[in-house]
Amino acid sequence: MGHDCRPLIRAHEVGEYVFCARAWWHRRQSHPSIREEDRRAGRRFHIRFEQQRRWGGYLIALSILLAIAGMVLLFGALAFRL
Structure with missing residues (x-):
């Protein structure tokens, strides 16, 4: 049985990705390169x-x-007209 080396994505990360894929990507980096x-x-x-x-x-x-x-106003006007 081989060890699966694919990264694990948790359920809460799916919501984060849907909201903002870029923020999700930055958070997944081991050393974020984004400036403050x-x-x-x-x-x-x-x-x-x-x-x-x-x-x-x-x-x-x-x-x-x-x-x-x-x-409501249209039907009221039509009702009084008839």
């Missing part, structure tokens, strides 16, 4: 990305509410 200012820039990027994603969710919810309100 690059690391801070990466953190700022992820913070901005999360804020934009959150605002996107709010805007989608708002658009759904406005579409429902528009349909």
Whole structure:
């Protein structure tokens, strides 16, 4: 029975990779070559990305509410017209 030399990838690393493949790759390096200012820039990027994603969710919810309100007004206007 031979010893398998492939690197082991743990379950939590899959989520990390899906979120940011570059951060996952840097973390897997035995001696990370990333500079501290690059690391801070990466953190700022992820913070901005999360804020934009959150605002996107709010805007989608708002658009759904406005579409429902528009349909209610349209059907109400049509009901009074008939």
